[in-house]
Amino acid sequence: MSKLIIHRGTREIGGSALEINTDKTKLLFDFGIPLESMEKENYSLEDYKLPINGLYREEKQMFDAVFLTHAHPDHYGLMQLINPDIPIYVSKITYDILLKVVPLLPKNIEEKLNLRIIEDEIDFGDIKVKAHNVDHSVAGACAYEIQAEGKTIVYTGDIRFHGRASWQSSVFKRKIQNPDYMIMEGTTLGRTEQEIVREEDLEPEFIKIFKSGKLPLVQFSPQNLDRFITVYRACLATGKTLVIDPYTCYVLKIYSPISKSIPQFDWKNIMVYFAKSTISDKLAETKELFRYKSKKITIEEIIDNPEKYVIKGNGVINKQILNKLDRDKISIVYSMWKGYLDKPGQFDNYKDIITPLHTSGHAYIEDLQKLVEKVQPKNLIPIHTECKEKYTELFNSNIIELDDGQELNI
Ligand SMILES: [Zn+2]
Numbered sequence: 565m566s567k568l569i570i571h572r573g574t575r576e577i578g579g580s581a582l583e584i585n586t587d588k589t590k591l592l593f594d595f596g597i598p599l600e601s602m603e604k605e606n607y608s609l610e611d612y613k614l615p616i617n618g619l620y621r622e623e624k625q626m627f628d629a630v631f632l633t634h635a636h637p638d639h640y641g642l643m644q645l646i647n648p649d650i651p652i653y654v655s656k657i658t659y660d661i662l663l664k665v666v667p668l669l670p671k672n673i674e675e676k677l678n679l680r681i682i683e684d685e686i687d688f689g690d691i692k693v694k695a696h697n698v699d700h701s702v703a704g705a706c707a708y709e710i711q712a713e714g715k716t717i718v719y720t721g722d723i724r725f726h727g728r729a730s731w732q733s734s735v736f737k738r739k740i741q742n743p744d745y746m747i748m749e750g751t752t753l754g755r756t757e758q759e760i761v762r763e764e765d766l767e768p769e770f771i772k773i774f775k776s777g778k779l780p781l782v783q784f785s786p787q788n789l790d791r792f793i794t795v796y797r798a799c800l801a802t803g804k805t806l807v808i809d810p811y812t813c814y815v816l817k818i819y820s821p822i823s824k825s826i827p828q829f830d831w832k833n834i835m836v837y838f839a840k841s842t843i844s845d846k847l848a849e850t851k852e853l854f855r856y857k858s859k860k861i862t863i864e865e866i867i868d869n870p871e872k873y874v875i876k877g878n879g880v881i882n883k884q885i886l887n888k889l890d891r892d893k894i895s896i897v898y899s900m901w902k903g904y905l906d907k908p909g910q911f912d913n914y915k916d917i918i919t920p921l922h923t924s925g926h927a928y929i930e931d932l933q934k935l936v937e938k939v940q941p942k943n944l945i946p947i948h949t950e951c952k953e954k955y956t957e958l959f960n961s962n963i964i965e966l967d968d969g970q971e972l973n974i
Pocket of ligand 1: 634636639700722925
C-alpha cells in the first residue's frame with residue numbers, strides 16, 4: 565500500500581513538503597521554509613523543522629530521495645537539514661541556481677548538499693518519478709508525475725499558464741491523462757483580482773511609463789527572467805539604456821544555457837552600476853565582478869541625463885537616486901507582489917509615485933480549471949493554498965482535503 569502525507573502546505577502558501585511512500589521506498593517532494601520566515605530578522609532553520617523520521621542529518625537514513633520543484637525558498641529552504649546521504653533531485657537550471665546563485669544571498673547555504681540533476685525519469689523499483697517542465701516565475705520549475713504500485717500521482721509544484729514559458733505548462737497539461745491523484749497548488753484562490761494579465765501584456769505598460777520623461781526605478785527579482793526580458797524589450801522600444809547591478813549580470817549568465825536569446829550584460833542598451841553590497845563583494849572575490857567593468861556607469865552619469873536610463877532597482881541604487889533627484893523626476897515601478905509593500909521599507913514616503921506592474925507566478929483560477937478539465941484527475945488534492953475549501957465549488961473532480969501530517973492510503 566502506498567501512502568501520501570502532506571507534511572506542510574494544506575492550509576498555507578509556502579513551506580511545502582509532501583511524502584509518498586511504499587513499504588520499500590520513501591520519497592519527499594519539496595522541503596520549503598514557510599514564507600513567514602521572510603518577515604523575521606533572525607530565525608533558525610530548526611524552528612521550521614517538521615516531524616519526519618529518517619530525513620535529517622543526525623538520523624538514520626530512511627528516505628531514498630528528495631525532489632524539489634523549483635528554486636524558491638518556500639520549496640527548497642530547509643534542504644540544508646537533509647542527511648547528505650539522501651540525494652536531492654532538481655532540474656538543471658534549479659541545480660545551477662541553488663549551487664551558484666543562492667550562495668551569494670545573505671541567508672546562504674553553508675552545508676554541503678547532495679544535489680543531482682534529474683534528466684528524465686528515475687526508477688526506484690516500486691516507484692517511478694518523472695519530471696515535467698512547467699512555467700513559473702523562476703526558470704527551471706518542474707512538476708512531478710509519480711507511479712507508485714500501479715497508481716499515478718501528479719504534483720504540480722508552482723505552476724502558471726501566462727508567462728513566457730507557458731508552452732511548457734501546456735505540454736505538461738497535454739501529457740498527463742487521468743491520474744489517480746493530482747496534488748494541485750491553489751495560491752490565487754484567495755485573491756480577489758482574477759483579471760488575466762499575461763507577461764506580454766506588461767510590455768506596452770512599461771513602454772508608456774518609460775516614455776513619461778521621468779527616471780523609472782523598476783523593482784523586480786533578478787531571478788524573474790521573464791520580467792527582465794519584458795523590461796529590456798521596453799527599453800529597446802523606447803531607446804533607453806537599462807542600468808543593472810552585478811548580481812543581475814551574474815544571474816543572467818547562469819540562465820544563459822537556457823537560450824541564446826537571453827540578454828547578457830554586454831548586449832546593447834545595458835550598463836552596469838557597481839552597487840556596493842555583500843553580493844558584489846562575493847563576486848569580486850571570484851573576479852567575476854571585473855568582467856562587467858567595460859559596461860560600468862556612475863551615479864553622476866545617470867543623474868546628469870536621467871532621460872536616457874531605466875534603472876533596475878536595488879536597495880543601494882534606489883537610495884542614491886531618491887537622495888539626488890527630485891521626486892517629481894522619478895517614477896517607481898513596483899514589479900513584484902504588492903503585498904511586500906505593506907512591510908516597512910525604503911519606499912514608505914514614496915507611495916504616491918509608485919505604479920504597480922506585475923503578473924503573478926501562479927495560475928489564475930480559470931487556468932487551473934482548464935487544467936483540471938483537460939487532465940481529468942480521479943481525485944484532486946489541494947496544496948499551497950489558504951483556501952482548500954474552495955476547491956469543491958471550483959473544480960470538477962473528487963476533492964480530498966487533507967490536513968498537514970494526515971496519512972492518505974493511495
Ligand atoms: Zn514558487
